[in-house]
Amino acid sequence: MREIRLLISWLLLLSSAAVAFTGLLADWWGLSHVRIHLWSGYMAIVAGLAHLALNWQNLFRMPRPIIRREKRTPQPNLRKGVTMRGRRSFLRGIGLGLVGGLVTAYLLPLLFSVRPRVEDLSQAYHKWSSITLRGVLWSGLRWGRAPAQYKRYPSAKQIALPSPIPLTMSVQEALDRRRSVRDYRPVPITLAQLSALLHAAQGITEPTYPKRTAPSAGALYPLETYVVVHQVEDLKPGIYHYAVLDHALELISPGDKRREITLACLDQEHAHAANVVFVLSAIFQRERWKYQGRAYRYILMEAGHVGQNIYLAATALGLGACAIGAFYDDHLNTMLGIDGEEEAALYVLTVGVPA
Ligand SMILES: Cc1cc2nc3c(=O)[nH]c(=O)nc-3n(C[C@H](O)[C@H](O)[C@H](O)COP(=O)(O)O)c2cc1C
Structure with missing residues (x-):
């Protein structure tokens, strides 16, 4: 089971990277019908769904404290620490995602925008x-x-x-x-x-x-x-x-x-x-x-x-x-x-x- 989880995670990671890369390429070149982008998209969806199916318990465990604040004294069988750790990593994930998205979308192009060189x-x-x-x-x-x-x-x-x-x-x-x-x-x-x-x-x-x-x-x-x-x-x-x-x-x-x-x-x-x-x-x-x-x-x-x-x-x-x-x-x-x-x-x- 662990191996399958690992395989699915890798598949999800690689197909998402392929979606991002081919998407950026298509954007740079102004292309709208790139098949490899489409296929990587489908692959990412399938891998994402499989990943969800295998990890759905973790998924619900993490955001729960945000949706409904739990009492300070958690159930003994809820493994003390998991709730807090889950909430922290969930918030950290969202924060990192936001910062990463902002940096890639706005700051990087600003910092590294390539101006036409005179010797172009x-x-x-x-x-x-x-x-x-x-x-x-x-x-x-x-x-x-x-x-x-x-x-x-x-x-x-x-x-x-x-x-x-x-x-x-x-x-x-x-x-x-x-x-x-x-x-x-x-x-x-x-x-x-x-x-x-x-x-x-x-x-x-x-x-x-x-x-x-x-x-x-x-x-x-x-x-x-x-x-x-x-x-x-x-x-x-x-x-x-x-x-x-x-x-x-x-x-x-x-x-x-x-x-x-x-x-x-x-x-x-x-x-x-x-x-x-x-x-x-x-x-x-x-x-x-x-x-x-x-x-x-x-x-x-x-x-x-x-x-x-x-x-x-x-x-x-x-x-x-x-x-x-x-x-x-x-x-x-x-x-x-x-x-x-x-x-x-x-x-x-x-x-x-x-x-
Ligand atoms: C020189 C040139 C290169 C183009 N290259 C591509 C291309 O590689 N792929 C593509 O899907 N469309 C390409 N197009 C089509 C443009 O995307 C399209 O003309 C533009 O979006 C305007 O839409 P319209 O032609 O329907 O008015 C190109 C158009 C021109 C004039």
Whole structure:
């Protein structure tokens, strides 16, 4: 019995620590659907209930003196001292809990709040990439050569996409209705819906000088689109690359990738439940040869444009989308088979049928 008590106590301690840790992490990163946090929560509840069941006598013994003041002369069989000791430790526990809570919630962040340092990289980069008159004079110089405009997987199986279904919802309505949706039903979406989403993301709308649905600085189009397919009618699960020119998909890696993509996205549940997960990457040199150090700014802006297009198209199709900025870069790049230097994943968006 003693061993079981000990085991339950440890379980309770560890699962509570996991709840606290994953909760703090989720708060720092602004995540709201972290599965490991949820599971540790359930585990803590189960362990807590078991702990209560095994120790309920102690529980009632401790606060009793507070609820009902006992006579100074306790019953002989109540073991003199237990009542007093119980009351003291109960009050001490409450006091410590309060002080601990206050310190963790208010004082520690005050004392150790991290102020942005002047040498913070983003600040330095922003300043360094600002346009100045001197910079404009140098801007005629090129940084290397422009790479190929379109990425190809010649040995990959190509799947032609049907024409995208027209989005009939008004822009006004789509804007008003757009929300980040993280709860999805386990029903498939159609290939025509996926086709419409891909067209909205990066589809070609002007064939003469191929221009696309989303704007791009200098029409250089540095972004690539990958889809991790979980549940789409007439399409096997796997990782696909969107071949923009042909409006087709190229199968890079077949198989169920739900676990892998979810882990890469810090265990965020909606990456698992979605029908499809979009990953936007950039081939930096496509924009860098012309815009030099400023290119990175433009590339991130462009990813935002594409992301919003996916959000709005999903809304117009009656689907739900959610952006994911928190992911393990290396893990995601490896999944896509890109090096993370010349080409790197920038932005993830889940799309599914709203619950
Ligand atoms: C760049 C960016 C990164 C985001 N990353 C995440 C994320 O990792 N996980 C998540 O659940 N939501 C993420 N979101 C969604 C935001 O939480 C959401 O947009 C915000 O709460 C506003 O809600 P709304 O989109 O419904 O208006 C991200 C949004 C943006 C723009």
